[in-house]
Amino acid sequence: xATTTRIRDDIRYGYAVGRVRVLEGRxxxxxxxxxxxxxxxxxxxxxxxxxxxxxxxxxxxxxxxEVERALEASLTDLYDEFLEQADLPKxxxxxxxxxxxxxxxxxxxKARVLDAPTSGLLSSLGSVPPEAYAADGVALPEEMxxxxxxxxxxxxxxxxxxxxxxVDRALFAALTSAASASKVRFLRExxxxxxxxxxxxxxxxSRTKALPxxxxxxxxxxxxxxxxxxxxxxxxxxxxxxxxxxxVHSRSLGALTEADFTDVERFDIAADGVLAARMRxxxxxxxxxxxxxxxxxxxxxxxxxxxxxxxxxxxxxxxxSVRTRLKERLS
Amino acid sequence: MTETFWGLAGADWALLGGGIAAILSxxxxxxxxxxxxxxxxxxxxxxxxxxxxxxxIAAMPGTQGIYGFISAVLVLIFFGIFGGNVDLVGVGGxxxxxxxxxxxxLCFISAIYQGKTGASAAGIVARRSEDSGKALILPALVETYxxxxxxxxxxxxxxxxxxxPVG
Numbered sequence: 001x002a003t004t005t006r007i008r009d010d011i012r013y014g015y016a017v018g019r020v021r022v023l024e025g026r027x028x029x030x031x032x033x034x035x036x037x038x039x040x041x042x043x044x045x046x047x048x049x050x051x052x053x054x055x056x057x058x059x060x061x062x063x064x065x066e067v068e069r070a071l072e073a074s075l076t077d078l079y080d081e082f083l084e085q086a087d088l089p090k091x092x093x094x095x096x097x098x099x100x101x102x103x104x105x106x107x108x109x110k111a112r113v114l115d116a117p118t119s120g121l122l123s124s125l126g127s128v129p130p131e132a133y134a135a136d137g138v139a140l141p142e143e144m145x146x147x148x149x150x151x152x153x154x155x156x157x158x159x160x161x162x163x164x165x166x167v168d169r170a171l172f173a174a175l176t177s178a179a180s181a182s183k184v185r186f187l188r189e190x191x192x193x194x195x196x197x198x199x200x201x202x203x204x205x206s207r208t209k210a211l212p213x214x215x216x217x218x219x220x221x222x223x224x225x226x227x228x229x230x231x232x233x234x235x236x237x238x239x240x241x242x243x244x245x246x247x248v249h250s251r252s253l254g255a256l257t258e259a260d261f262t263d264v265e266r267f268d269i270a271a272d273g274v275l276a277a278r279m280r281x282x283x284x285x286x287x288x289x290x291x292x293x294x295x296x297x298x299x300x301x302x303x304x305x306x307x308x309x310x311x312x313x314x315x316x317x318x319x320x321s322v323r324t325r326l327k328e329r330l331s
Numbered sequence: 332m333t334e335t336f337w338g339l340a341g342a343d344w345a346l347l348g349g350g351i352a353a354i355l356s357x358x359x360x361x362x363x364x365x366x367x368x369x370x371x372x373x374x375x376x377x378x379x380x381x382x383x384x385x386x387x388i389a390a391m392p393g394t395q396g397i398y399g400f401i402s403a404v405l406v407l408i409f410f411g412i413f414g415g416n417v418d419l420v421g422v423g424g425x426x427x428x429x430x431x432x433x434x435x436x437l438c439f440i441s442a443i444y445q446g447k448t449g450a451s452a453a454g455i456v457a458r459r460s461e462d463s464g465k466a467l468i469l470p471a472l473v474e475t476y477x478x479x480x481x482x483x484x485x486x487x488x489x490x491x492x493x494x495x496p497v498g
Contacts, residue, residue: 010366010447017450018373021457286451287370 009288016086016292023082024283024295026053028302036309037323042067045310054306064314065120071303071310075125078299086292091181094127095191096296098178101126102171105144108133109167112148113157143170165219168198176223184289186282193278195224196252197271203228203235204267207243211236225252276301334420341424341495342410342417348424348431349406352484356399356438363392363446367470370450374457384456384463388449391470395438395445398481402434405488411497423495430487437480445473 032048039045042062049055057070083093100123107121122130132139137148147170151158158166172195179187199220206216217232227250235243244261247253253274260270279301282294305326312322336344371385406427407413419427452466 007362007366007443010450011362011369014366014369014450015373015376018370018375018453018457019377020373021370021454022374022377025458286454287366287447 006288013086013088013289013292014287016082016088017287019082019086020291020295023053024291024298027298028052028054028306033305033309033326036306037319037326042310042314045313049306058310064311067310067314068307071307072123072125075300075303078296079125083296088289088292089182091178092184092187092289092293095175095178095182095187095293096300097125097127098171098174101128101144102167102174104128104130104133105140105147105170106164106167108137109148109151109163110160113151113163169219169221172198172221172223182289184293186288186290186293190278190293192224193274195221196228197274199224199228200247200253200256200261201264201267201271203231203243203247204261205264206232206236207238207240208263213237225250228252334422336421336425339421339424341419341421341427342412344421344424345406345410345412345419345427348428348435349403351428352399352406352431352435352438353403354399355435356402356442357396359439359442360393360396363395363442363444363449364389366443366446367392367449367453370453374453378457381456381460384460385453387467388453388456388470391449391467391474392442392445394474395442395477398434398438398477402431402481402484402488405485406431409488409492409497410495414497416497419495423491426491426494427488430484430491433480433487434477434484438477441473441477441480445470445477448473 028049032052035048036045039048046055046058046061049058054071054074057074058067061067061070079093079096083096104122104126108118110116111118111121118130118133122133124130128140128144133148136152137145140148147166150166172191175191175194179191182188202216202219205211213233213236216236220229220232228247231243231246231250235246238246240262241258244258247261248256248258255274255277256267256270260267275297279294279297282290283298285291285294308325309322312325313319334341339347368389371382371389374385375382410419410424410427411417449470452469455466456463
């Protein structure tokens with residue numbers, strides 16, 4: 001049975017794997033990012049990128065907004081031309097689009113609670129068009145509409161932290177559901193890994209922010225490692241070293257060391273490293289869904305790095321700050 | 332001589348063996364070619380210049396189907412089925428059936444795995460066209476065992492053709 005599944009996956013994903021084998025050779029190299037950092041302005045950065053796959057998107061971009069839109073367009077094309085044309089199963093495509101849908105929902109919900117406009121905040125990368133978030137979200141899927149209107153008529157406005165937690169919980173539920181429906185083991189493992197990382201981050205944050213245990217327990221995401229959930233009641237009261245030791249002993253995130261759990265900033269970098277290592281391993285798989293999905297995730301990560309390099313400089317960050325952020329993520 | 336073995340006449344067993352050899356190796360080849368071709372198609376979509384270097388990789392699992400076909404034809408020739416002189420005893424026919432099994436099963440399995448190896452090897456060509464020679468060697472290694480199974484089947488059939496001569 002397992003052999004039959006593997007043969008079926010080899011055939012189903014074979015075409016996409018072939019494309020990935022060529023396309024991954026066109027991913028931006030570390031040397032390109034080094035040159036981007038050394039470039040004095042956006043014009044020079046665009047020149048560096050002119051011969052790459054993102055060059056055509058950035059041709060007319062001059063401002064931070066235009067760069068954002070150009071990078072978004074490159075991701076839209078990735079989804080349209082790659083994910084759709086590769087004829088990947090719908091739950092697999094949904095796994096990639098869900099984060100964008102829920103990022104839009106987060107923005108729309110915050111705007112609704114703060115009574116602010118959503119113009120320019122919503123991206124078109126998700127499966128739900130930005131217009132659907134207008135009014136009372138009548139065009140949204142039911143579960144998203146319920147979240148959007150959850151605080152309508154509430155006597156007291158919710159905290160932004162509560163909003164974030166609510167959307168995160170819904171996002172991870174959607175990711176877990178898509179991963180499960182896809183029947184792709186890699187996606188199921190990735191969803192669990194992301195939940196574990198999010199839960200571990202919450203535990204580290206709960207200590208530094210001295211959050212009430214009840215709040216930490218309430219915000220732990222379901223679907224992850226039980227060992228992490230069991231730490232929730234005690235984490236806010238632990239010292240940094242006690243918590244780090246407990247997290248390492250939980251063995252949920254085996255690749256991380258005690259030093260990685262000392263503060264949120266350090267944890268975020270280490271978490272990026274864990275995900276990147278998983279992507280690298282997936283890219284090296286000979287066939288099946290893994291190389292394809294790892295490529296899409298790697299392109300998303302590349303856009304994130306480009307945003308830091310291009311928009312960061314346009315937003316006034318000095319070269320060294322951008323270099324530090326980029327090096328942390330590239331390492 | 333119409334002596335049967337497990338209810339089948341010798342010619343029936345021989346035809347069953349040759350038929351299974353042709354069918355299983357053919358199925359294996361079809362699956363193997365599909366696996367390798369899917370990846371090759373993807374590579375060619377992005378870089379059409381590599382088609383020539385990738386074609387042998389996609390075609391290689393097809394040889395197992397040919398080996399099965401050869402075995403089936405040899406059964407038809409050696410035991411007089413072509414000439415219409417089918418008087419093989421039941422136990423002799425069963426031995427012919429057994430002689431066809433190495434090529435049938437090994438070609439069925441090796442063709443699928445050769446397709447998988449070819450799909451991986453195509454990735455080498457996708458990255459470095461100049462390594463296409465090296466990429467061809469890897470799936471060719473899998474071929475060895477299909478060839479060995481063909482040799483074993485032919486030797487068995489030759490021996491049986493002397494033990495049970497036609498006419």
